[in-house]
Structures are given as C-alpha cells and as structure tokens.
Amino acid sequence: MEKDSYRMDDNGGEYGTRRNMASGSEPESLGPSPGAGGRRFIGIDGGGTKTACMIGDECGTIGAVCYGPSSSITSRPWDEVKRVLSDLIAQSLEQSRSELFQLEGIFLGMAGADRSEAKERLYAYMRELLPEGVTVTIHNDAVTVLTAGTWGEKGIVLISGTGSIACGYIPESDIYVRVGGWGYLLGDEGSGYDIGRQTLNAVMKQHDGRGKRTVLTERVLEHWSLPDPNRIITHVYGQPNVRTAIAEVSKLTVLAAQEGDEVADAIVTSAVEELAVLAASAAAGLAERQPGLQAAEMPLVLSGGLFQDNWFMNRLAGHELIRSNGFHVNRLTVPPVTGCYLLALKQAGVRIDEDIRQRVEEWRQGGKHIE
Numbered sequence: 455m456e457k458d459s460y461r462m463d464d465n466g467g468e469y470g471t472r473r474n475m476a477s478g479s480e481p482e483s484l485g486p487s488p489g490a491g492g493r494r495f496i497g498i499d500g501g502g503t504k505t506a507c508m509i510g511d512e513c514g515t516i517g518a519v520c521y522g523p524s525s526s527i528t529s530r531p532w533d534e535v536k537r538v539l540s541d542l543i544a545q546s547l548e549q550s551r552s553e554l555f556q557l558e559g560i561f562l563g564m565a566g567a568d569r570s571e572a573k574e575r576l577y578a579y580m581r582e583l584l585p586e587g588v589t590v591t592i593h594n595d596a597v598t599v600l601t602a603g604t605w606g607e608k609g610i611v612l613i614s615g616t617g618s619i620a621c622g623y624i625p626e627s628d629i630y631v632r633v634g635g636w637g638y639l640l641g642d643e644g645s646g647y648d649i650g651r652q653t654l655n656a657v658m659k660q661h662d663g664r665g666k667r668t669v670l671t672e673r674v675l676e677h678w679s680l681p682d683p684n685r686i687i688t689h690v691y692g693q694p695n696v697r698t699a700i701a702e703v704s705k706l707t708v709l710a711a712q713e714g715d716e717v718a719d720a721i722v723t724s725a726v727e728e729l730a731v732l733a734a735s736a737a738a739g740l741a742e743r744q745p746g747l748q749a750a751e752m753p754l755v756l757s758g759g760l761f762q763d764n765w766f767m768n769r770l771a772g773h774e775l776i777r778s779n780g781f782h783v784n785r786l787t788v789p790p791v792t793g794c795y796l797l798a799l800k801q802a803g804v805r806i807d808e809d810i811r812q813r814v815e816e817w818r819q820g821g822k823h824i825e
Contacts, residue, residue, distance in 0.1 A: 497794025
C-alpha cells in the first residue's frame with residue numbers, strides 16, 4: 455500500500471472514514487487512523503439485529519467502523535452469515551485504507567458462537583477467507599459486551615436486545631458462567647422478541663374477545679400501517695426477518711407500560727423478573743466456582759436495545775433480586791464491538807493499558823457515532 459494513498463492532515467496524521475452501511479450515507483472522518491505500516495486488528499459484533507465491525511491498530515487508534523444486517527448463526531441462513539462477515543471485513547479494510555496483509559488478529563463475538571458446532575463452522579470459514587497466520591478467536595457476544603463494559607475486569611453482563619443472556623467472567627481465574635441465551639424457541643426470556651411476542655399474543659387475544667382491552671392493539675396496527683388485526687399474521691410471516699420484526703414491537707410495549715396500560719405493564723413486569731433472575735443466577739454461578747466472591751464486588755453491565763430506555767433500566771435496577779445482590783448497575787457506555795476489538799488486541803498479547811483506553815474514549819467522545 456502506497457503512503458500517498460492516505461489523506462494527510464496538518465500534523466501528518468492519516469485519516470480513515472466510516473460509512474453507516476445501513477443508511478448508505480457518505481463516510482465521515484474518524485480522526486487519526488493507524489499508520490501505513492502498522493498491524494491491524496478487527497473486532498466483529500454479530501447480533502440478532504445488526505452486525506458491527508471495528509478495525510484499529512495495536513495502540514487503540516480506530517480506523518473505521520462498518521455496519522451490516524444480522525449475522526446470527528442461530529437464526530439466519532449460513533450463506534447470508536458468510537456474506538455479511540466477508541463484506542464487513544472487506545469494507546473495514548477499504549475504509550481504513552488498510553491491506554489484508556496487515557491484519558494480524560480478528561475477534562468475532564457472535565450470538566450463539568459458544569456452541570462447538572457453530573464455532574467450528576465459523577473457524578473453518580475464517581480459515582478459508584483470511585490469510586494464513588491471522589489469529590482468529592470466536593466467542594459468545596456476551597463476553598465481548600462484558601469486556602467493553604469493564605475494560606477486561608471481572609463482572610456480569612446482562613443483555614436484553616433481540617435475545618437475552620447473562621454472563622459472568624473473572625479473567626484472573628478464567629471462570630466463565632453463562633445463563634440463558636438459548637434462542638427464541640427455547641429461551642430469550644425478557645428479550646425484545648419475548649416482549650414483542652407476548653404483545654402480539656395480547657393483541658390477538660383482545661381481537662378474539664378472550665383478552666383484556668389494551669392500547670397495544672392500536673399501537674401495533676399504527677406501527678405496521680395495518681387496518682385491522684386480521685392482517686397481522688400475514689404481515690408478520692411475510693417479514694424477511696420475523697424475529698427482528700417481532701422484537702421491534704417491544705418498544706411500543708415499554709412506552710405503553712409507562713403510560714399505564716395494564717396489559718403492557720404486566721408484560722414488562724414479567725420481562726424484568728426474568729432478566730433479574732438471569733443476573734442473579736450468573737452471580738450465583740460465579741460464587742459457586744469461586745467461594746467468597748460477592749456480587750457487590752462486581753459491576754452489572756446492561757446492554758441491548760431495551761436498556762437504552764431509562765425507565766426500563768430503572769425498573770430492573772429497582773427489582774428486589776438486583777438490590778438484594780448489591781449489584782453496581784451501569785449501562786454500557788461504549789458499543790459492544792469495542793469489546794471485540796479489545797479482545798483481538800488481548801489475543802495478540804497487547805495489554806489494554808490506560809493509553810489505549812484513553813484513545814478509544816477520546817474517539818468515542820469526539821462526536822463519532824457508533825451504533
């Protein structure tokens with residue numbers, strides 16, 4: 455790669471760009487990007503709704519962040535997952551003006567990837583896609599969220615997005631506990647999908663005359679521009695990603711609960727209860743493996759679309775199980791893909807020191823929007 459392929463700033467630093475791939479908007483400046491000859495590390499956060507890809511160097515300088523559709527290996531076709539991953543890797547290299555030979559490590563935090571069969575499939579595809587010598591690490595996306603929330607320290611992460619899961623990790627002793635995350639058919643209690651499914655069930659029950667009246671019927675019909683509940687089944691089953699479409703309904707439910715709708719409040723109350731049990735069970739699992747450990751010693755990091763709502767987050771924080779465990783509840787302040795990038799660095803033996811943390815924080819606070 456030629457040095458003059460970079461745009462230079464007044465201080466001699468290079469600049470990368472970020473394009474919001476979902477909207478197709480023009481790239482915006484990311485600030486100083488990695489130098490031409492440096493090593494590159496990629497982190498990919500593959501969730502049920504979208505996939506994020508971050509590329510940077512070993513010093514914490516971010517070169518680009520790209521976005522694509524869901525790459526969930528439990529709910530999307532395998533060919534689609536491969537296409538999303540390959541496209542994002544190519545886009546991140548192009549937008550950061552990096553070359554494939556510079557790539558030293560990649561960390562994929564993928565929903566469902568802690569299952570051996572899924573992990574083996576992903577490893578095989580990465581070996582096919584990337585040059586020999588690139589270090590590839592694959593883990594469940596919850597571990598990457600926890601890393602983003604604690605900067606590699608011990609703690610518990612509770613995710614409620616399209617799906618739900620709680621994980622606890624103590625890096626000093628390499629103790630890892632997972633609770634939930636069994637997918638929308640077998641679990642995902644308290645998730646956006648779970649709330650959305652219960653919401654649609656309540657709407658259909660009211661329509662049948664076997665359920666309570668609720669403002670959710672009006673809200674759902676308005677949301678999907680449908681004339682009556684009879685059209686809901688055709689609309690839902692015709693969606694390209696049914697799980698995501700149903701999960702998006704959860705936002706309507708949370709708002710209706712805030713406004714005092716009885717049915718919506720019952721759904722939210724049930725979801726909060728399930729999420730609190732997930733977190734408490736993860737804490738109990740860690741304590742069982744490391745006697746004497748107290749939940750009050752660890753942060754409980756909240757992540758996922760539902761926790762972006764302050765009212766919903768406060769409902770969870772005020773739950774008896776959360777209070778009795780003494781959790782230090784805080785919301786994730788950097789995007790989960792940051793944890794993937796940091797773990798790619800750690801896999802290469804790079805210590806996540808204060809300088810790296812400061813560069814990532816300064817970049818995030820510099821007006822650079824990351825989803």
